[in-house]
Amino acid sequence: MAASRTILSGCRRCVRSWLDSRRCSPSLSTRGVRLCSSSPGEADSDPSKPTPPDFFDPAVQSILVQITGVDLEKVFHQVRAKVDPPTYKLMTEDQLKKAFGETVQRASEKLQMPPVLGERVPIDPTPIAKNPELEGLDTSNFVFTDISQNIPDRERFIVVREQDGILRRATWEERDRLLQVYFPKEGRRIRPPPLFQEDHMDIVLEADRHVDLLDLCCIQFEPDSPDFIRIHQRVYEDVFHEKKYRLLRSTRHFGGLTWYLTRNRKVDDLLVDMLQLDLADDAVQLVRLYCMLHPDSQSAAQITQNNLQGLDIVKMFAKCDAVKGGVVELAVQAYQAGQTGTEQADTS
Amino acid sequence: MAAPLRCAVRAISLYKDVSIVRSVSVVPSVAGKVLMTSQLNQPTSSQPCRHVSFINKLTADQLWKGVLAEGSGALRRARGKRTKKRTKRDLNIGQIIGEGKDAYVWPGLNAPVMTAGVVHGIQKKDNDPERERKLIEERDAWYKMKSKRLKRERGWTGGTLGGTSLGSPDPIGKRTFEDFEARVLEVRNVFNMTANMGRKRSVRALVVVGNRKGAAGFAVGKAQDARTALKKAKNKAVNVLYYIERYNNHTIYHDIDVTFQNTRIKMRKQNRGYGLQCHRILQTCGRLIGLEDMYGRVLGSKNPLSIVHCFFKGLTKEQETHQQLADRKGLHVVEFRQECGMRPIVVASPSDGKVREEPESDDDIPDISLDVKDVKKKEGLYKSPWEGIYRREFRF
Numbered sequence: 001m002a003a004s005r006t007i008l009s010g011c012r013r014c015v016r017s018w019l020d021s022r023r024c025s026p027s028l029s030t031r032g033v034r035l036c037s038s039s040p041g042e043a044d045s046d047p048s049k050p051t052p053p054d055f056f057d058p059a060v061q062s063i064l065v066q067i068t069g070v071d072l073e074k075v076f077h078q079v080r081a082k083v084d085p086p087t088y089k090l091m092t093e094d095q096l097k098k099a100f101g102e103t104v105q106r107a108s109e110k111l112q113m114p115p116v117l118g119e120r121v122p123i124d125p126t127p128i129a130k131n132p133e134l135e136g137l138d139t140s141n142f143v144f145t146d147i148s149q150n151i152p153d154r155e156r157f158i159v160v161r162e163q164d165g166i167l168r169r170a171t172w173e174e175r176d177r178l179l180q181v182y183f184p185k186e187g188r189r190i191r192p193p194p195l196f197q198e199d200h201m202d203i204v205l206e207a208d209r210h211v212d213l214l215d216l217c218c219i220q221f222e223p224d225s226p227d228f229i230r231i232h233q234r235v236y237e238d239v240f241h242e243k244k245y246r247l248l249r250s251t252r253h254f255g256g257l258t259w260y261l262t263r264n265r266k267v268d269d270l271l272v273d274m275l276q277l278d279l280a281d282d283a284v285q286l287v288r289l290y291c292m293l294h295p296d297s298q299s300a301a302q303i304t305q306n307n308l309q310g311l312d313i314v315k316m317f318a319k320c321d322a323v324k325g326g327v328v329e330l331a332v333q334a335y336q337a338g339q340t341g342t343e344q345a346d347t348s
Numbered sequence: 349m350a351a352p353l354r355c356a357v358r359a360i361s362l363y364k365d366v367s368i369v370r371s372v373s374v375v376p377s378v379a380g381k382v383l384m385t386s387q388l389n390q391p392t393s394s395q396p397c398r399h400v401s402f403i404n405k406l407t408a409d410q411l412w413k414g415v416l417a418e419g420s421g422a423l424r425r426a427r428g429k430r431t432k433k434r435t436k437r438d439l440n441i442g443q444i445i446g447e448g449k450d451a452y453v454w455p456g457l458n459a460p461v462m463t464a465g466v467v468h469g470i471q472k473k474d475n476d477p478e479r480e481r482k483l484i485e486e487r488d489a490w491y492k493m494k495s496k497r498l499k500r501e502r503g504w505t506g507g508t509l510g511g512t513s514l515g516s517p518d519p520i521g522k523r524t525f526e527d528f529e530a531r532v533l534e535v536r537n538v539f540n541m542t543a544n545m546g547r548k549r550s551v552r553a554l555v556v557v558g559n560r561k562g563a564a565g566f567a568v569g570k571a572q573d574a575r576t577a578l579k580k581a582k583n584k585a586v587n588v589l590y591y592i593e594r595y596n597n598h599t600i601y602h603d604i605d606v607t608f609q610n611t612r613i614k615m616r617k618q619n620r621g622y623g624l625q626c627h628r629i630l631q632t633c634g635r636l637i638g639l640e641d642m643y644g645r646v647l648g649s650k651n652p653l654s655i656v657h658c659f660f661k662g663l664t665k666e667q668e669t670h671q672q673l674a675d676r677k678g679l680h681v682v683e684f685r686q687e688c689g690m691r692p693i694v695v696a697s698p699s700d701g702k703v704r705e706e707p708e709s710d711d712d713i714p715d716i717s718l719d720v721k722d723v724k725k726k727e728g729l730y731k732s733p734w735e736g737i738y739r740r741e742f743r744f
Binding site: 072073075076077078079080081083084085086087088089090091092093094095096099100103106107 | 602616617618619670673674677679680681682683684685686687688689690691692694695703704705706707708
C-alpha cells in the first residue's frame with residue numbers, strides 16, 4: 001500500500017523519498033516521475049561510464065535558456081483583450097534601461113519551460129478487494145475520491161468500485177477526469193477537445209499555430225501523460241520537417257524542441273538555421289549540448305581531446321557526427337564569409 | 349361636323365411647325381382664340397355659326413382659376429374648402445391634332461394628302477370607343493411620372509441634408525481633388541433686411557471636405573438657393589485645408605479638452621476598434637480627416653459652426669505629437685499597452701539625440717484637470733449608453 005501510494009505521488013518531497021528508496025535500481029528511477037532537478041549522477045552506479053544529464057540539469061537548462069533567447073516583442077506579443085487606452089511616461093535613459101531590465105525579468109519568468117518527463121508508470125491494476133456479493137448492484141462504476149483540501153492531487157486516494165464488485169485504484173485517465181470535476185483548473189476540459197486528434201492537428205500545424213497548440217496541450221494534460229508527450233513530439237517533428245524553427249524561437253517551448261532534436265540527433269537543420277540568423281554562439285552551445293547528451297559520440301571525444309573553442313566545435317561536429325555534414329559546413333563557411341565581409345565594410 | 353373643323357384650324361394657327369400637337373375640342377385649352385371655319389373646300393349643308401360660351405372665350409388658366417382655390421385669398425373662401433384638394437391639370441396631354449371625338453380623316457393634317465397619285469378628301473373614320481379611357485390613362489401616367497421624386501442619399505436623418513455627400517470639389521486649374529470628399533454639415537436660411545426688398549432670404553451651407561488621410565477643411569457658403577450655397581462652400585473649403593496629425597492613422601495623440609467661444613469639446617484617445625463615439629458632426633468630420641477611434645463629448649453651445657471650429661482648433665493647435673513632446677521635454681516618450689503585457693515601447697526620442705539627465709518629477713497629484721465622468725468611468729461607476737453600438741459607414 002505504501003509503495004503504491006508513493007507511485008501516485010508527484011511532488012518533490014515524495015519523488016525524492018521514492019527515489020531514495022529505489023536507489024538500488026537505477027533503471028526504474030529514470031522512468032519514474034521527476035519534477036525536481038537533482039545533481040547529475042545521483043543515480044549513477046558505474047562511475048567509469050559517463051551518463052548523459054537529464055533535462056533539469058543546471059548546465060542543460062542554462063544552455064536551453066540561452067538558445068531560446070528573449071525577444072520582448074514576441075514574448076509580450078499583442079493579444080486580443082478588452083483593455084484601456086495606452087498610458088505614456090517620460091523617461092530618461094536610466095529609467096528606460098531599468099524599465100527594459102524589469103521587462104526582461106518578467107519575460108524570463110514567462111519563458112519558464114514546461115518540464116520534459118518520461119511517461120508515467122501505469123497504476124497497479126490489482127484489486128484491493130473483491131466483493132462478488134455487490135455484482136450487478138448498479139449499471140455503472142462508483143468512484144470514491146478523497147476531496148480533503150490539503151492533499152496534493154497526485155497523492156489523493158481515488159478508488160473505483162466496478163460493477164462486478166471489484167474495488168481497485170483509479171487509472172491515471174480516470175484520476176485526471178475526476179480531479180478536474182472536484183478541483184477544476186482554468187482552461188482544462190474534462191474530456192480533451194477534438195483538436196488533439198491527429199487529423200485535426202494537421203490543420204492547426206498547417207496554419208503555423210504550433211505555439212497555440214502546445215500552450216493548450218500544457219493546460220489540458222499533465223506533463224507526464226502519454227498525450228502530452230505524443231502531442232509535443234508531433235509538433236516537434238512538424239517543426240523539424242518544415243524547418244519552422246522561427247515559430248518556436250523565443251517561446252517557452254524552444255527548450256523542449258532543442259532537447260528533443262538533440263536527443264534524437266536531428267540538430268543539423270537547426271544549426272544551419274542558427275548560422276543563417278547569425279546566432280553563432282547559439283550554434284556552439286547547441287553542439288556542446290549534443291556532446292553532453294551523447295558523451296560516447298565521436299565529436300564529444302574529439303572536442304574534449306583537442307580542447308576546441310568557438311566555431312571549430314561546429315566544424316568538428318559537421319565532420320564527425322552530422323547527418324548532413326556538408327550542409328552544416330557550408331553554412332559555417334557562409335557565416336564566416338559574411339562576418340569577414342562586414343568587418344571589411346566596417347574598417348573601410 | 350363643325351366641332352372637329354374648328355378644332356383643327358385653331359391648332360394649326362398655334363403650332364405651325366409641329367406635326368403632332370395637343371389639342372382639345374370641348375374642354376378649355378391653352379389657346380383662347382377661336383377662328384372661323386368658312387375657308388374650307390368641303391361643301392357644308394349647315395350654315396356656319398359661332399358657338400360662343402365662356403368655355404371657348406376664356407383661357408385654360410382663367411378657367412382653372414375659377415375652379416381651384418389658388419392663393420391665400422381663395423383658400424379662405426368657400427370653393428377651395430374641400431377635404432380632397434383639386435389640382436390643376438393639363439388636359440391637352442395625349443391629344444393629337446386632327447383626332448377628335450368624331451373621327452375624321454384630314455388629309456395634310458392627320459393623313460397624307462395623296463397616295464399613288466390619288467388626292468384624298470375629308471372622310472369619316474370609325475369611332476374608337478376606347479379613346480376617352482386611353483386619354484385619361486396617358487394623362488395619369490404623365491402626372492405620376494412627374495410626381496416621382498429623385499432618390500437622394502440619406503444623411504444623418506431622412507429630412508435634412510446634413511451628413512450627405514457632395515462628391516469631390518471642383519478642380520482648380522489643373523489640380524483636381526478626386527481623393528477629397530465633401531459632406532454637408534448644415535443648411536439653413538438666413539435673412540437680411542435691405543432698404544429696397546425688406547427681408548431678404550438667403551441659404552447658408554456649412555461643408556467639410558477631407559481626404560481621409562489627415563487633410564481636411566471646412567467653409568461656409570451663402571447663396572440664394574441651397575444648391576449654389578453648397579457648391580460655394582465646397583469649393584471654398586478646399587482652399588482652407590488643415591493637416592491633422594493622427595496616431596497610427598487611427599486616433600488622436602492624447603486626450604484633448606478644447607474651448608471655442610461657448611463650445612467645449614472633450615476628446616479622448618481610444619484603442620483600435622472603438623469607433624467614433626461622438627456628436628454626429630464630429631463623426632462626419634472625423635471620418636473625412638481619417639480618424640477611426642475617438643470618444644468625444646460636446647459641452648455648452650451646440651452650434652454646428654462652433655463645433656466644427658472648436659474641433660479643428662483642438663486637433664491643430666492643442667494637439668501635440670509624441671515627437672514634439674519628446675523634443676519639448678528632452679526625454680523619451682514611452683508607451684505602455686496592456687495588450688502587449690505593459691512592455692515599454694519607445695514611441696519618440698528627442699530628435700537632437702540629447703536626452704535630459706534629471707527625470708520628470710512625478711508628483712502624487714497629476715497636473716491635469718479632472719472630469720467627473722472620466723473618474724466615474726475609471727472606477728466603473730459610469731458606462732456610456734452608446735458604448736459598443738455599431739455604426740454603419742454611410743451614417744458619417
